[in-house]
Amino acid sequence: MACCSDDACASTAAPAEGRYRTVLWTVLAINAAMFAVELAAGLAAGSAALQADALDFFADAANYGISLAVLGAALRFRARAALVKGVSMGLFGLWVVGTVVWNSLTGTVPGWATMGGVGLVALAANAACLALLYAWRSGDANMRSVWICSRNDVAANCAVLAAAAGVFGTGAGWPDLAVAAIMAGLALQGSATVIRQAMGELRSDRQGQGPVPVLR
Template sequence: MTGAAPVARGYRRALWIVVLLNIGYGVVEAVGGFLAGSQSLKADALDFLGDGLISLVGLIALAWPLVWRARVAFGQGVFLGLLGATVLAATAYRVVVQQQPEADLMGVFGFLALLVNVAAALALMPYRKGGDAAAKAIWLFSRNDALANLAVVIAAGLVAWSGTPWPDLVVAVMIAALFLQSSWSIIRDARADIADAHGGEQLP
């Protein structure tokens, strides 16, 4: 038991880093998405803000019993699923009303987002194994976000090369799919934790 407290303090510090990085850059990237006219940047900005709020809730819930942390994780999964659906709807609209994004701005903000997410993932890396559904959710978000940002940077290059908005729209759909897949994974783990907290009783 003597080694538990330093780990808890370290994890709490890592979560604060993740919260500040995600919310801070989410605001920056939202502005960048509108300036660049990039749907994938806007989707990624929503992801940053969502991750920041989710990490903040996870930070607050650290001292709660397992069943309540699992319920928080379940809510996080539902919230992420709603974000994914929102991004899909906005991207469908952009398919109809196509607008060429500014590839240079898109690439710059995408690359900065990649650096921010790599920093967040590195802060969480020592705590990525084990833990409950809420802890797994936060790690999964940061890891997947770094991959999504890499896709945004590649899409910026393809927009510049092809002269069409389609790479931007395709990446926005990929990010939405990532939201939905992660949402399902988090909800599944949260249900398992809730069942464990109730003595293994399976939820409907």
């Protein structure tokens, strides 16, 4: 098996890390832009599913941003940043749940054309992120988690498109509400996991222990 000296390995790893950082900044910009677009479109069209998908873009943008901001920082700073992310995700998830309840009570039928059009744009954006991250799909745990997250986002976009087709075919709002409820539930579950992990790391840091195991 080939090996290299520390200096040689460092010189080889540095450009790769730099490229990965650049890719993270790029996918962060894409996700932040799509969060704003989908949120505005979801509110305008009365679509809870688009708002839920906007939540997904928000969570990804926050994940990339926090990863870049606290890269190499002490455990307590990373844990605090993750705690802020978890709470934000939870609040946004509750907002989507409230939208689902409100739309179900008022009988809102979202604009399927807006849902479909913006859903296609979102799918293209996530496909671009997936292509950018493809080279790091088999990297370390952090790199692989980013790849898997982006891969799952494509499935969420397809769910939004299915909801748009359902609204078009039935003339009712329940397909939109069903997809939004599922996505909001997953977001709340993810929020709870992040918060528990962050709280555990903060306790571990105060006690002078190492990082706690990742919660599933």
